[in-house]
Amino acid sequence: MKISALIIARNEEKKIENTLKSLNFVDEIIVILDRTTDKTESICKKYTKKIFKGSWESEGERRNFGIKNCNFTWVLEIDADEIISQSLSVEISNSIKSKSFDYYYIRMMNYIGKKAIKFGWMACMAPDGKFCLFKRKNKHWMNGRVHPSYNILGRKGKQLDNYIIHNMSNNISDLLKRFNRNTSFNADDLIDQNYNLDKLFSIRKLLSRFLKCYVTRKGFLSGKEGLIISLLSAIYPFISAMKAKYDQS
Secondary structure, eight states, rough: EEEEEEEESSSOOTHHHHHHHTTTSEEEEEEESSOSSSSHHHHHHHTTOOOEEEOOOOHHHHHEEETTOOOEEEEEEEETTTOOHEEEEHHHHHTOOOSSSSSSEEEEEEEETEEEESSSTTTTTSSSEEEEEEEGGGGGEEOOSSOOOOEEOOBBBOOOOSSSSEESSSSHHHHHHHHHHHHHHHHHHHHHOOOGGGGGOOHHHHHHHHIIIITTTHHHGHHHHHHHHHHHHHHHHHHHHHHHHHHOO
16 A cells, blocks of 8 residues: 655755655655745755645645645655654554554654653644544645644544654744744634634633643653643643734734
């Protein structure tokens, strides 16, 4: 069974080559470049000719465009800062041989610098896993600028044993830049949806989100980084709402 790897990228010249090198087991690599101005395209040309360029405000639209341009039954959808280990590549190749399932969940190991952060994540900052291995016709993304939802159909296979290596942030400053970018995108989505911002100013919700990350998801086991991640996850809706309110005033 053949598989397409799909990468969505924008100005990822510092990270994308390691991702491309890790995909030597797939049958084709599809790269979608969104408003890229650095050397990402020239790096990608060393590994694939299937490069599509454009401009998309919606992450969902961008990802759906990429899926439509994949040529094989199975798709592995990863980002330009993610790496597939040798053991995971073998597991993926074996999983898609099964005719019983249509998609699989793969866990992620998120890194800040060289430190693996194993606990405390919420999807607003970084997922701890995702349904990124699927049959091409079974997944469709909804509209949204950052972390949109999606529909995935068919029969779910067992969770894979190995992790995707996610080199998410080089350091805490990089993490804060990611937080600022994502809350800005989320604020734009809230404005487009005419969302009731008052719901997001709840102190109770802020506290419950912090406890979910720090206690329920064991963020305290990730040390100082776990505390920062829990705090950022807690205030994420609040800051998004503040930005949306300010942008409308």
